[in-house]
Amino acid sequence: MLKVNNLNLQFGSLVLARDVSFTLKPGQVTAILGPNGTGKSTLLKTLFGDIKVDSGDIGFGDEHLTPKTLAKWRSRFGYMPQDIHFDIGLSVVEVILLGRIDALSLRVDETLLSEALDILDSMGLAHLANRDVRTLSGGQCQMMLFAQALMRKPQIMMLDEPVSALDLHYQHVLLEHLRQQTQQHNYTTVMVLHDLNLAAQYADNLLVLKGGELVATGDPKQILTAELVEDIYNVKAQVFCDESGVPFVRTLRSNQAA
Numbered sequence: 480m481l482k483v484n485n486l487n488l489q490f491g492s493l494v495l496a497r498d499v500s501f502t503l504k505p506g507q508v509t510a511i512l513g514p515n516g517t518g519k520s521t522l523l524k525t526l527f528g529d530i531k532v533d534s535g536d537i538g539f540g541d542e543h544l545t546p547k548t549l550a551k552w553r554s555r556f557g558y559m560p561q562d563i564h565f566d567i568g569l570s571v572v573e574v575i576l577l578g579r580i581d582a583l584s585l586r587v588d589e590t591l592l593s594e595a596l597d598i599l600d601s602m603g604l605a606h607l608a609n610r611d612v613r614t615l616s617g618g619q620c621q622m623m624l625f626a627q628a629l630m631r632k633p634q635i636m637m638l639d640e641p642v643s644a645l646d647l648h649y650q651h652v653l654l655e656h657l658r659q660q661t662q663q664h665n666y667t668t669v670m671v672l673h674d675l676n677l678a679a680q681y682a683d684n685l686l687v688l689k690g691g692e693l694v695a696t697g698d699p700k701q702i703l704t705a706e707l708v709e710d711i712y713n714v715k716a717q718v719f720c721d722e723s724g725v726p727f728v729r730t731l732r733s734n735q736a737a
């Protein structure tokens with residue numbers, strides 16, 4: 480379990496976390512929601528040890544994140560950050576293989592290569608294997624980075640807006656893969672999402688941030704309400720449930736009554 484206890488973080492006068500505590504469980508997908516600029520990406524970078532907190536503790540099992548444990552700590556992560564641009568002439572399959580840089584030597588092992596090709600194939604992207612990464616579209620690049628994160632087989636899978644550049648089809652391909660792989664390999668998975676309906680469909684758990692506070696946490700079936708949506712985003716909404724109780728949110732124009 481990844482445990483965050485009493486996290487406090489401030490940039491100048493901007494409070495990003497005030498006594499924030501939560502637990503992420505293995506085998507579960509957690510989605511972080513919240514308005515722009517509220518600190519979602521910063522929270523992921525903090526979990527990765529990229530940002531020093533003012534106070535608080537972050538632990539995984541018996542280990543705690545400290546300057547001394549940082550290298551080992553990071554080796555547990557598959558981290559897909561926002562907005563990566565490539566300016567080097569590598570092929571797609573080579574970038575995916577870099578996910579296992581720990582296992583690479585001068586000759587690429589056949590098993591690793593076929594693993595990388597299988598991941599691409601399973602997402603319907605085998606045709607991209609030999610493409611120069613500098614020629615990829617934004618969405619293709621995002622799928623490739625996801626494949627690289629899967630290639631790592633991490634204990635903690637962390638993704639920052641992983642579907643922001645994807646069309647409807649690939650949004651579902653990526654999130655379905657993420658969910659299946661999380662359950663199959665017991666990954667502790669956390670992602671930032673803006674789409675509430677995708678979060679409700681694919682996440683077991685939500686963390687809702689606003690103004691440095693964790694304002695709601697739990698199963699989307701229980702916590703995703705019209706009141707929460709209005710409180711967080713200042714947008715009127717209606718929330719319906721499908722036959723299995725999964726909520727879906729219909730937001731209203733500002734001149735429509737809820």
Ligand SMILES: Nc1ncnc2c1ncn2[C@@H]1O[C@H](COP(=O)(O)OP(=O)(O)OP(=O)(O)O)[C@@H](O)[C@H]1O
Pocket residue numbers: 490493495513514515516517518519520521522
């Ligand atoms: N290193 C930094 N120094 C000072 N301020 C920072 C730093 N990094 C981020 N910020 C500020 O912290 C706030 C939170 O940024 P962050 O990127 O975490 O927000 P976010 O919730 O992920 O936003 P978005 O939904 O727009 O991607 C923003 O106001 C940002 O400008």
